[in-house]
Amino acid sequence: MTTTLITGGTVVSATGRAAADVLIDGEKIVGVLTPGSVLLGTDLAESADTVIDATGKYVIPGGIDAHTHFELPFGGTEASDTFESGTRAAAWGGTTTVIDFAVQTTGTKVQDGLAKWHAKAAGNCAIDYGFHQIMGGVDDDSLKAMAGFVDEGITSYKMFMAYPGVFYSDDGQILRAMQKAADYGLLTMMHAENGPAIDVLAAQLVEAGKTTPYFHGIARAWQMEEEATHRAIMLAQLTNAPLYVVHVSAKQAVQQLAWARDNGQNVFGETCPQYLYLSLEEQLGAVSKEWGDFEGAKWVCSTPLRSREEGHQDHMWQALRTNDLQMVSTDHCPFCMKGQKDLGIGDFRKIPNGIGSVEHRMDLMYQGVVTGELTLERWVELTSTTPARMFGMYGQKGVITPGADADVVVYDPNGHTSIGIGDGKTHHMNMDHSAWEGFEIDGHVDTVISRGKVIVDRNQYLGAKGDGKFIKRGLSQYLI
Numbered sequence: 147m148t149t150t151l152i153t154g155g156t157v158v159s160a161t162g163r164a165a166a167d168v169l170i171d172g173e174k175i176v177g178v179l180t181p182g183s184v185l186l187g188t189d190l191a192e193s194a195d196t197v198i199d200a201t202g203k204y205v206i207p208g209g210i211d212a213h214t215h216f217e218l219p220f221g222g223t224e225a226s227d228t229f230e231s232g233t234r235a236a237a238w239g240g241t242t243t244v245i246d247f248a249v250q251t252t253g254t255k256v257q258d259g260l261a262k263w264h265a266k267a268a269g270n271c272a273i274d275y276g277f278h279q280i281m282g283g284v285d286d287d288s289l290k291a292m293a294g295f296v297d298e299g300i301t302s303y304k305m306f307m308a309y310p311g312v313f314y315s316d317d318g319q320i321l322r323a324m325q326k327a328a329d330y331g332l333l334t335m336m337h338a339e340n341g342p343a344i345d346v347l348a349a350q351l352v353e354a355g356k357t358t359p360y361f362h363g364i365a366r367a368w369q370m371e372e373e374a375t376h377r378a379i380m381l382a383q384l385t386n387a388p389l390y391v392v393h394v395s396a397k398q399a400v401q402q403l404a405w406a407r408d409n410g411q412n413v414f415g416e417t418c419p420q421y422l423y424l425s426l427e428e429q430l431g432a433v434s435k436e437w438g439d440f441e442g443a444k445w446v447c448s449t450p451l452r453s454r455e456e457g458h459q460d461h462m463w464q465a466l467r468t469n470d471l472q473m474v475s476t477d478h479c480p481f482c483m484k485g486q487k488d489l490g491i492g493d494f495r496k497i498p499n500g501i502g503s504v505e506h507r508m509d510l511m512y513q514g515v516v517t518g519e520l521t522l523e524r525w526v527e528l529t530s531t532t533p534a535r536m537f538g539m540y541g542q543k544g545v546i547t548p549g550a551d552a553d554v555v556v557y558d559p560n561g562h563t564s565i566g567i568g569d570g571k572t573h574h575m576n577m578d579h580s581a582w583e584g585f586e587i588d589g590h591v592d593t594v595i596s597r598g599k600v601i602v603d604r605n606q607y608l609g610a611k612g613d614g615k616f617i618k619r620g621l622s623q624y625l626i
């Protein structure tokens with residue numbers, strides 16, 4: 147076994163920070179020690195195979211992004227990152243575990259969808275990965291299949307209240323799936339938007355000649371998110387099924403979650419960096435030389451970016467502090483402008499929905515520490531510890547402690563990161579643009595260790611495809 151000592155840094159956890167050295171043996175953390183420890187008469191700094199000097203830097207558990215879509219067929223095209231390119235980009239940004247969504251669509255078997263996702267990912271990933279199961283066709287057959295999810299290590303599944311004809315489940319289907327989920331201990335993830343009503347609004351806008359990306363945000367009004375969130379909460383309450391609402395962007399939806407939690411319900415929510423930083427006015431309404439008023443297509447995602455004037459972004463930051471929202475994931479779903487997003491020129495409904503952020507989540511959230519929105523500890527909690535607990539990996543992931551997987555990031559608060567693809571900056575995601583062009587981060591991911599192997603070190607990629615393995619997850623460790 148090879149040993150690695152990370153020395154001189156400040157180890158940050160969800161509950162505190164301390165000067166400590168981290169000793170890694172093979173794939174596991176074996177010690178968190180007082181600096182300069184002499185253990186059993188051995189000087190660790192001299193006997194370790196590798197010594198990483200983390201003086202002046204933070205040593206944190208590797209990021210866990212619980213919401214990615216690699217190689218997802220959607221909107222007549224396919225998300226542009228493969229498991230290989232997407233997980234490598236994640237590694238560059240200090241994320242050492244992703245949870246992607248295996249897809250079942252109407253009329254297909256759940257088991258076949260899962261097998262397909264295993265085949266896409268196996269041997270291709272730079273970092274560890276798990277799966278949630280998308281249920282895109284709730285029927286007798288797929289409900290029966292839910293009995294096998296826990297054995298497969300897939301303890302969460304997702305339904306959609308939007309996208310009629312693609313992924314949509316009606317309330318009766320949702321009710322039936324939640325009844326099963328409550329029986330099996332599964333966590334129900336929900337895309338909470340009233341799809342049928344949105345589709346009517348969108349058609350009316352297009353008919354009236356309002357076809358630019360800006361109107362994607364108008365059609366998907368906050369009332370549609372609030373209403374669906376409330377409906378999901380009520381169905382979950384009735385069936386006693388724990389509920390996790392994905393990509394929350396409307397402050398009114400957060401208020402629904404907070405209300406349910408105050409009533410003692412197992413209800414949780416994630417938001418994403420785009421809902422903290424970006425807006426309807428500035429991004430969806432953007433105009434550029436290259437794309438004109440189609441520029442906003444870069445930021446077409448669902449739920450949509452919301453009006454800054456209405457205060458949604460500030461409310462998301464606040465909800466992350468008060469734990470009305472518990473996690474930040476990316477909903478990484480990248481599409482290029484040329485050949486993909488441009489399918490929607492003249493009709494915003496045809497723009498593939500998605501933003502690529504898997505590489506930038508740790509940095510973007512760290513900037514929230516710099517600007518005083520979050521504490522250092524809350525940063526670690528939102529990006530690693532809670533995702534591990536929420537999705538049944540805590541102890542193995544999400545914490546720096548003896549016995550945990552050695553997924554560790556050395557983060558330099560005195561470093562700097564310029565995000566983007568233009569002006570000599572090159573991200574590692576497979577996209578022809580960046581939704582984050584021009585963002586400057588007052589920090590830098592220096593070293594990334596995945597199960598004991600250094601895969602990124604000071605702007606050098608040292609990993610390989612196949613380094614990452616499938617993680618069988620347990621039941622949620624976050625339930626009340």
Ligand SMILES: [Zn+2]
Nearest residue numbers: 337392448449
């Ligand atoms: Zn969604």
Ligand SMILES: [Zn+2]
Nearest residue numbers: 213215477479
């Ligand atoms: Zn998604």
